Each structure stands twice: as structure tokens, then as C-alpha cells.
Amino acid sequence: MLRDITLGQYYQTESVIHRLDPRVKLAGTLLFIISLFFFKNFIGYLIAAVFLMLVIRLSHVPFRFMVRGMRAVLFLLLLTVVFNLFLTPGEPLVILWKVTITKEGLKTAINMAVRLSLLVVGSSVMTLTTTPNNLTDGMEKGLRPLKVFRVPVHEVAMMMSIALRFIPILMEETDKIMKAQIARGADFESGNIIRRAKALVPLLVPLFISAFRRANDLAMAMEARCYRGGEGRTKMKPLIYQKRDRIAYLCILIYLTVGIWLGRLQLPAIG
Amino acid sequence: MSIILDHVNYIYGGDTPLAVRALDDICLQIPDGQFIGIIGHTGSGKSTLVQHLNGLLKASSGSIYFNGEDIYDRDYDRKKLRSKVGLVFQYPEHQLFETDVFTDVCFGPKNLGLDKKEVELRAYDALRKVGLPDELFYQSPFDLSGGQKRRAAIAGVLAMKPEVLVLDEPTAGLDPKGREEILQQIRELQKKTGMTVILVSHSMEDVAEYVDRIIVMNRGRVMYDDVPKEVFRHGKELEEVGLAPPQVTYILQELRRRGLQVDTDATTVEEAADVVMRALQYVT
Numbered sequence A: 001m002l003r004d005i006t007l008g009q010y011y012q013t014e015s016v017i018h019r020l021d022p023r024v025k026l027a028g029t030l031l032f033i034i035s036l037f038f039f040k041n042f043i044g045y046l047i048a049a050v051f052l053m054l055v056i057r058l059s060h061v062p063f064r065f066m067v068r069g070m071r072a073v074l075f076l077l078l079l080t081v082v083f084n085l086f087l088t089p090g091e092p093l094v095i096l097w098k099v100t101i102t103k104e105g106l107k108t109a110i111n112m113a114v115r116l117s118l119l120v121v122g123s124s125v126m127t128l129t130t131t132p133n134n135l136t137d138g139m140e141k142g143l144r145p146l147k148v149f150r151v152p153v154h155e156v157a158m159m160m161s162i163a164l165r166f167i168p169i170l171m172e173e174t175d176k177i178m179k180a181q182i183a184r185g186a187d188f189e190s191g192n193i194i195r196r197a198k199a200l201v202p203l204l205v206p207l208f209i210s211a212f213r214r215a216n217d218l219a220m221a222m223e224a225r226c227y228r229g230g231e232g233r234t235k236m237k238p239l240i241y242q243k244r245d246r247i248a249y250l251c252i253l254i255y256l257t258v259g260i261w262l263g264r265l266q267l268p269a270i271g
Numbered sequence B: 001m002s003i004i005l006d007h008v009n010y011i012y013g014g015d016t017p018l019a020v021r022a023l024d025d026i027c028l029q030i031p032d033g034q035f036i037g038i039i040g041h042t043g044s045g046k047s048t049l050v051q052h053l054n055g056l057l058k059a060s061s062g063s064i065y066f067n068g069e070d071i072y073d074r075d076y077d078r079k080k081l082r083s084k085v086g087l088v089f090q091y092p093e094h095q096l097f098e099t100d101v102f103t104d105v106c107f108g109p110k111n112l113g114l115d116k117k118e119v120e121l122r123a124y125d126a127l128r129k130v131g132l133p134d135e136l137f138y139q140s141p142f143d144l145s146g147g148q149k150r151r152a153a154i155a156g157v158l159a160m161k162p163e164v165l166v167l168d169e170p171t172a173g174l175d176p177k178g179r180e181e182i183l184q185q186i187r188e189l190q191k192k193t194g195m196t197v198i199l200v201s202h203s204m205e206d207v208a209e210y211v212d213r214i215i216v217m218n219r220g221r222v223m224y225d226d227v228p229k230e231v232f233r234h235g236k237e238l239e240e241v242g243l244a245p246p247q248v249t250y251i252l253q254e255l256r257r258r259g260l261q262v263d264t265d266a267t268t269v270e271e272a273a274d275v276v277m278r279a280l281q282y283v284t
């Protein structure tokens, strides 16, 4: 039932991309997304797509898992395309009864669709190849400079990794409690909104209780092992840049330079 | 009148790389009024199997018949099935949610659409049957002890008056005394009402003493399905899949190996004592 919702959907397999330092992947994804907003012509997008395809090939994650993330934003994508297509003023291209498709509209729509797709797939690559824990580790280390401004980087990272760790557990718990109540004749699926909201009480109360119990247990277990926050804390697997990480940074840099240089060229108008 | 499972398969996480085959070609027939124990090592598919019996999980392939009707038929009333096959989950105390025990037990029968009087009557009856003392009826369920919570939760299912009662590890996490008491009560209930009871457990001792029939699960398959005596004959194979016959079986087998003519079929301590006494009289 609820298992179908995948958040932090890590795909377990062996690949270079999986082994990369999470900081590289974070920075790479961020730069990749930013680069998408610099392009002015289709060559830029082409380069971005090729770059992304290469990374996907290297990651050994089947392509269908990449596009799975697209499903979530499909509606948004369609909406963007439709609005841009019909509502952008400019030189009319097609006139159907009352709606007009302009040349500018067509251009913007395609532009947006491509950009959004690349953006979603690009970030999927990161979440599919990095465990949530690894990701927060990378964030913690990458954001360490912010400590100067008194941002509690360690605490935030710890909270995030705990939260991420608990999502599947709570999901499983929800599934179990839901089943147990269905076995007692509960009905979560029929009736109007008020009835449905009421039907959630037998699910939510045990769920909250169990979440609090788990939180309490975890806090106790952490204190029993002398957890006192980030001060002086060392890591079992400290993040250290390897050769492959440097190579990856280089690749990203090359992509950025080439992509933005070619992507911003003023091309002769097509058609 | 019975439950029939016909080549039932179940796979968790169908199209992901993490697909797990939890049930593998299960064929079973469960007649009315039997007291059945399902045992198996952790992860052998016991919980998955029992969730099929009331239609909570839908088999990936195969069919299930309840009283001669296919429960996967499009117009089969699965909600009614759930009231006929009462399922008490592992750690059922986690499902308590009301402000007092009595109201919580009322939840099940109320969902059946019965009138208030009948609901309360059933709740009261169920609470008595599980042996929860009267003074606890109007306490918050969260203030009860582990064993009491467990009873309250079992009562919550009993109050629906199921024809088949399935209990998934009802004794997990209880002390020996609490365990004994709950099992005793379940047996009495079974005797008195004649309902079919299916008891899931991974402890042979729990099951051996009470049930008419044992189904041993291993890696999603039915390994043995027979009366306790016959199942415990396969001591070695059981050990290989992480289970152990009751301790008395070991003692009797060892006694026999050392030359005492005992009948090794005894499964409970009383039976064993009896057998040993007889054997000793025989040799002296």
C-alpha cells in the first residue's frame, strides 16, 4: 500500500557514481541545475542531456527508475507547457478557433519542458545513487563553513538523517496499524471527507504514540552512548576526497565551461 | 465449511530490485473447529500467510476459498470476510487508540454496524473471555501492563465474533506466566466455542501442548503439516531450519538411546512424565 511512495529512493548497486563522495554529487547536482538556467539555445540542453545520459550509464541504475521521479511532476510539467503554449503573446503560429499558439509560446513551452525534465532526472540521479545518510554526511561537511555564522550544522544534519532514517520505519508502521484496524472493520476508503478524516483517528493515535515511543527510545539509546552533539565528534567513515572525486569535479567543470559557452551562443534563428 | 488455499504465491515489492518471495506455492485446507499451530523461523512467511486468510493481502497468484466461495471474486464481500476471520496482529497492543479499554473493544463490533446495545454486550463478553479484570475496563489502554494490553487487543477482535480466530504470535514479549495464561485462555475459548483457532508462533513448546495440528513454514513453503507427534519426529530437519522440538522430546530420545524403552512421541511434560514412569515400572 504505502510502500509505493518512495522518498529517498536509493537504488542499491555497484558503480563509480555510487562510490563518489556525496559532496561531489551534491555540488554537481546543484551546478547542473544552475547551468540549466543559463542556456539560451538547444545546444546547451543537448550537452546537458548527453552529460546526464553518460552519468546515468555510469551509475548502473536502470533508466526506468530515473523517469519514475518524472511521474510525480508530470502534472506540473503539463500545466507549465499548456500555460506557456497558449498564453504567451507574440507572433501567431497556429490559430485554432479561439486559441492561438504563438511562436514565442511554443519556444518557451519546449524550453520549460526540457528544463524541468532535465532538472528532475538530474536530481533523481543523486538520490538514487546516494544513501540518505551519506547525503546528510556530505551536507554536514559541505556546509561546515556556515558554523562561523552560528548555524548548528551538525545538529541540523543529525536531525535530517534521523528523520530520513525513520521515514521507512514509520511507513511500515502505518501500513501495519492500518491493516490491523482494517482487520477490525475500519474503513479508510469510503464516505465523505468528514467521515474519512474521522476514520483516520484509529490510525493516527497509535502512529503518534509509536513515533513518540521510538523517539524516546532513540534519545535514550543515544545518551546511553554518550552522545553530546557535534563537539569533538569523529566519524567512523570520514569523508575524504579520493582521486575519483577530483576527476569528477574536473568533469563537472568541463561540462560547465563547454555547456555554458556553447549554450549561450547567439544562433541564427531557426525557421 | 472451511478455508482452502490453492497454490498461493505472494511476492513483496513486485517490480523492484528488492522483490521478496514470501509465499511459495502454498496449498492448505483448514476445516472448521480445528486448533492449528503455524510455526516457522523468523521471516519464514507466517505473518504473510495469515494476512491472506482475511483478504488483507491479495495473493500474487493462486486462489483462496472461504466456505466454498472464492474470496478474490469481484463481487465477494471482503469486509464481511474480515469479520468472519478475526486476525490479531503481532504486537496487537500497538493498535489501541481509544480513551478507555471498553470503547476500544467496541470499535470492531461498531464497524460491523450493530446497534449500541449489541456492541456493548459483545465488548463486555469479549473482555470477560480474555480474563481482563472488571476494574480495568474504563482505564486508559495506555496505562495497562504489556500482558493486559495484549488481552485488551485480543478482546477487540473477539468482540467481532469471528468464526476463525487467527493470532499472530500472541505471546511474543510476555513472561512465561503471562504466556501460559494467554495460551490457556485461548485453549479454553476454543474448547468452549468450537471456533477454528490458528496460532502463529516460533516456539514449539507454546504450540505443542495445545494444538491438533502443526504447520511448519520454511522460506515461504509448507515444510510439514501434520499432528504434533509426527512433526516432532523430524527433530533434525526442524533444527536445520532454526526450530527445535519441545525439550521433553530431546530427553525422551536421549533416554531411549541409553536403553530405556520409552515412547518418544510424548510432546508435553505431563505425557512425558507418564511415559517415563511406565517405562521405569516396566524395567524394574
Ligand SMILES: Nc1ncnc2c1ncn2[C@@H]1O[C@H](COP(=O)(O)OP(=O)(O)OP(=O)(O)O)[C@@H](O)[C@H]1O
Pocket: B012, B013, B020, B021, B022, B040, B041, B042, B043, B044, B045, B046, B047, B048, B049, B090, B202
Ligand atoms: N511489508 C513487507 N515488504 C517487503 N518484504 C516484506 C514485508 N513484510 C515481510 N516481508 C518479507 O517477507 C518475508 C516473510 O515475512 P513474514 O513477516 O511473513 O515472516 P514471519 O514468519 O512472520 O517472521 P516473524 O517470525 O519475524 O514475524 C520476509 O523475508 C520479510 O523480509
Ligand SMILES: [Mg+2]
Pocket: B046, B047, B048, B090, B168
Ligand atoms: Mg510475523
